[in-house]
Structure formats: C-alpha cells, structure tokens
Amino acid sequence: MRIALVHDWLLVSGGAEKVTSELLKIYDADVFSLVDFLNDEDRAEILHGKHARTSFIQRLPGARKHYRNYLPFFPKAIERFDLSSYDLIISSSYAVAKGVRKKHHQVHVCYIHTPMRYAWVQEATYIEDHELTGLRASVVRTVLDRLRRWDHANSAYVDRFIANSRNVADRVKRIYGRESDIVLPPVDGELYTLGDGERTHYLAAARLVPYKKMHEIIRAFALMPDKRLILCGDGPERERLRSMLTPNVTMIGHATRAELIRLMQTAKALIVAADEDLGLTPMEAQSCGTPVIALRKGGYLETVLEGETGVFFDDPSPAAIAKAVDRFEAQGVRCSAAGIREHMTAHFSPVFRAEIKALVDAELANHARR
Secondary structure, eight states: OOEEEEESOBSSOOHHHHHHHHHHHHOOOEEEESOBOOOHHHHHHHTTTOOOEEOGGGGSTTHHHHGGGGGGGHHHHHHTOOOTTOSEEEEEESSSGGGOOOOTTOEEEEEESOSOHHHHTOHHHHHHHTTOOHHHHHHHHHHHHHHHHHHHHHGGGOSEEEESSHHHHHHHHHHHOOOEEEOOOOBOTTTSOOOOSOOOEEEEESOOSGGGOHHHHHHHHHTOTTSOEEEEOOSTTHHHHHTTOOTTEEEEESOOHHHHHHHHHTEEEEEEOSOOSSOHHHHHHHHTTOOEEEESSTTHHHHOOBTTTEEEESSOSHHHHHHHHHHHHHHOOSSOHHHHHHHHGGGBHHHHHHHHHHHHHHHHHHHHHO
16 A cells, blocks of 8 residues: 655654654655755654655745745645555645645545644734734735635545644634544653653743744743743744843753753743644653643643643733742642653553554545445
C-alpha cells in the first residue's frame, strides 16, 4: 500500500510537526508540504531524515521567511499535488493540507489540529495584530472569505477526521458539519521525564507571536519583582518583548529540545496565556512533573486538572496572571510531581500511535466494504 503524508508547511519543530513525526513512525509514507525549509536537526527529528515534495511556493521569492504572504495561492498549490498513485492519504492539517485532491479509490484520513484559525475564528485578531486598515484590511477580508468557502467545500473530500481535542472536534462540527474521532497529540514520555534539580523559576515557552500573549506574562512579572521568569522562544515579537523585560525576566531565545526539557524540569510552573486549540507544551511540562498555570479556555481545560496538576486564570491580563501565580504559591497543587506525570501517561507516544493506527485501519476496512 502506497501512503502519502501531507503537512501544511515545514519550517521549525512545533506541536503539529511532532504529530507528523509520530505518524511517520507508523507509516512509511512519502511526505508532501507547501514548503520545506527544515534545518538538519529538525529534519532528523520530524521527518527522520526525509525531504518533503514541495509546491511551487517553495520557489517563490522570499518564501523561506515570508511564505505566509503567498496565502492566497495556498489552495491552488495544495491542489496541484498529484497523489493519484497513492492508496492512503493522511493529512496533518491546521491550514490547507486537508484540501489535497483525491480519487474515488483513495482513503483520506485527516488529523486536524484546527480548521484554519485565522480564516474561521481569528480574522479580527489577525487584522488587529498586523495593524491592517483601510484597503489592506479589505483585501485581507476578501482573501479570508474565499479561503473559508474553499476550505468548507474541500472538507467533504476527507473520509475521516481525527481531532486533536474535544475543543477542535466541536469546531469541526460547527464549521464543517462533520463528526470527528478524538486523539490528543503525543507526548514523548521517554524524553519528557521527571528531573531532580531544584525548581527555581517560572517558565513561558512559545513562539513569539502576538496571540501567545507573552507580553501579558512579562507585564505580570513586572508586578512580581521577587519572582523569576524565563521566557523561551523566538519569533517576530522578539525585539518588542525584549524592550519590555524587567530585571527578574530573562529571555533566552530559541532553546534546543534538551534545553527546554531541562527548563521544564526545574520550573516551579509553566505559564500559558494563549487561547489554544489544545496546547502540547503544557502536556510536555506535566510529563516532567511540572504544574501549569493556564488560561481557563480552549484545550487547556482538557489537559490541566484544576487544583491537582495546575491553576487557572480567567483572562490573559497581567493582574489575573499575577493573582494566579500568588494563589499557586500559597496553595500549590494536590498532585506530587510523579502524580502530575502520571496524569499524562494516557497520552504517551505509543498510545497515540496505537489509537491512530486503529482508526485508520477502521476507515480502510469501511472503504473496502463500499
């Protein structure tokens, strides 16, 4: 059986890329992606040394840094992949990957991280974050409207959706009118382990983009000069965030996986303030026995147990975050580090692979009976 694995774009390692890595441990598949600019370290981790077959976007000027500027061309680029010789198509999709063309004889299973976030649920946020006004804002709204119509139409060609959370399954139902199986993304329990060092700091680790609300976390720690925050990540917000730092906040930029694991193992708690579809980083932190202080919204409600493995705050404001940290320091959580890790064992990588394979096998069997 020939298998194609389709991923939206490959630039750095993140939650969606870790799912793709696990899928490639199940299936010996050819990989397709709009662009593939992975460095050697990430290529080994995500694609196990493979190179993706890419679209014409890969060859456009400035694609490495500014591929998102070609958003209006993404549907045409993904549709141009010729997958007619494959029996099984698996897409790992948070944008357009699930829009690949398929023939009647093929089975398409989509592991969906979310329907296109900026098109369906964050259009206003996208326009605000990019400071778009007037004609530019109107053009973006027109592009996103076309993307929504294309995305909805192409959802009909997916045979089975597997959502990464109940939160996303509800969104798939609301937007596409489709049911989804639910399999939370994998945590590598052999890597994200309990540490033995002293827990000395709070940790915020994410891409430095506006919706991650790292600026609000920094402002919260400006209200708590006696508490130490390490901010880990890179992205377009880097310089703006650096200008906001107070003496008790350290920005270390990009961290290797080993460095990030060590920071998790020695953190008092991980702090997350974005409204996420699920959020893999809090799951990895809990696998290290680290509590999570999280926004009471989205996927965190499915992975963090209030009072047991973490603490919630109700809005991503500096005051609310600071109050949650104070409450955490005063009350702690009921689970020990080992107990917090135990909470994550149901989502370790071998369990994920077994659940995905069972669902794909079931869909193949359904197709064979038609």
